[in-house]
Amino acid sequence: MPSFSEILSKPTVFADRNVLSPHYVPETLPFREKEIERIMVWLSPALKNERPRNIFIYGKTGTGKTCSVKHVLSKLSQHKSSAFSCYINCRMYNSRYRVIQKITKDLLPSLDSMGFGLAMLYEKMMHSVDFGDAQAGAESGGQAGKRLIVVLDEVDMVKDLDDLLYTLTRCNDELKRGSVSLIGISNKLSFKDQLGQRSKSSLCENEMVFAPYTANQLQSIIAQRAQIGFKPGVVEESAINLAAAITGQDVGDARYALKLLMKAGEIADEKGLSKITDKEVDEARRSVDRDVVFEAISTLPDHQQLVLLAVANLALDKGKNTRLAEAGEEDAQLLISGEVYEEYSKMCRRYRKPRRSARWYREYLNDLEMLGLITTIESGAGMRGRTRLIRIGYPASDVKKIVEKNFQIIESP
Numbered sequence: 001m002p003s004f005s006e007i008l009s010k011p012t013v014f015a016d017r018n019v020l021s022p023h024y025v026p027e028t029l030p031f032r033e034k035e036i037e038r039i040m041v042w043l044s045p046a047l048k049n050e051r052p053r054n055i056f057i058y059g060k061t062g063t064g065k066t067c068s069v070k071h072v073l074s075k076l077s078q079h080k081s082s083a084f085s086c087y088i089n090c091r092m093y094n095s096r097y098r099v100i101q102k103i104t105k106d107l108l109p110s111l112d113s114m115g116f117g118l119a120m121l122y123e124k125m126m127h128s129v130d131f132g133d134a135q136a137g138a139e140s141g142g143q144a145g146k147r148l149i150v151v152l153d154e155v156d157m158v159k160d161l162d163d164l165l166y167t168l169t170r171c172n173d174e175l176k177r178g179s180v181s182l183i184g185i186s187n188k189l190s191f192k193d194q195l196g197q198r199s200k201s202s203l204c205e206n207e208m209v210f211a212p213y214t215a216n217q218l219q220s221i222i223a224q225r226a227q228i229g230f231k232p233g234v235v236e237e238s239a240i241n242l243a244a245a246i247t248g249q250d251v252g253d254a255r256y257a258l259k260l261l262m263k264a265g266e267i268a269d270e271k272g273l274s275k276i277t278d279k280e281v282d283e284a285r286r287s288v289d290r291d292v293v294f295e296a297i298s299t300l301p302d303h304q305q306l307v308l309l310a311v312a313n314l315a316l317d318k319g320k321n322t323r324l325a326e327a328g329e330e331d332a333q334l335l336i337s338g339e340v341y342e343e344y345s346k347m348c349r350r351y352r353k354p355r356r357s358a359r360w361y362r363e364y365l366n367d368l369e370m371l372g373l374i375t376t377i378e379s380g381a382g383m384r385g386r387t388r389l390i391r392i393g394y395p396a397s398d399v400k401k402i403v404e405k406n407f408q409i410i411e412s413p
Ligand SMILES: Nc1ncnc2c1ncn2[C@@H]1O[C@H](COP(=O)(O)OP(=O)(O)O)[C@@H](O)[C@H]1O
Pocket: 021, 022, 023, 024, 025, 026, 028, 029, 030, 031, 032, 059, 060, 061, 062, 063, 064, 065, 066, 067, 068, 187, 221, 254, 255, 258
């Protein structure tokens, strides 16, 4: 039996693992200087006790949106002013009620808001923004109001977003001394088009796109991180280049590149190696890809998972049949939307979920397609009329395993 001290004294390639974690905010953010400066300019009115205009930031995952905004907020907080910022991850706070509750809690940490209704929370929030606290009021010469800046990260996750945006923008009409400004952030490029007209014009007073990083940029980002995260000389230069090339080729996602590096380090530790080479990066890639798909599927709502399971089941069936008939034909992998809906209904019965209507089902297909878990094409007007044809984006047997495992966990008492 090993002891903890033996485990702790095992050699490791890491100098500071934390540096490679996705939550770490580095001190400098190369290639985002312009974006950061622009956000600072846009927020600067708050330091002169004026209301900054709302900002909408969008760009693909891992383009540095979250860390750039957090970086600016921490700079803002170093200034004595009436500015007050509140960062909200809408994955966790995904409704108007939860967001307003979180803002109120940040403004009034000692308030026990349990059981408060929306109207009560709103009133507390408004009062705090308008009157600030007595001390801040004295410091800013009796002008007590706060310039509240609310960051809604992954804002597309909010279920009643139009209501939330309406509430948070209209409250400025009622505020006399303070104000509320918003920074909305989204990973979905098409998200703006889904917003209602009123929400769009209120949220997008200023807007900015974060472009994906190029392979060269990724290379210096991860090289910088590797230098502090690993012991000196551990990571071979070619391994860094490979990690950057793998990532750049796909999407320019810095988070993915860092995951590769972290995983490569873990693999090296497991094998007792003192260096990270191309080989470990390549191995890490397979493992990270599996994790990414696993996470994407596991965080889906139940019905999307069941639709995906239906697709996987049929793809597996089809796979068996085509191997007998006409192996290797691409079109043979295409599933007909109606068949998938039938299989989905079966899965709903199996897992005792009330089946949703065909209209919802089409929405679920859109969600799955957006995540790259399936691709769909519209068939021409043929014998069956117009129908959607569906192809699974990942190995069907893996997908099936993941969904079935999730439902097992949910089902067991
Ligand atoms: N320019 C950069 N320099 C250093 N690290 C970066 C840079 N951009 C992103 N990162 C790192 O990549 C990861 C993902 O960045 P994040 O801000 O979460 O992206 P997004 O919010 O756009 O999905 C984080 O760990 C972050 O620290």
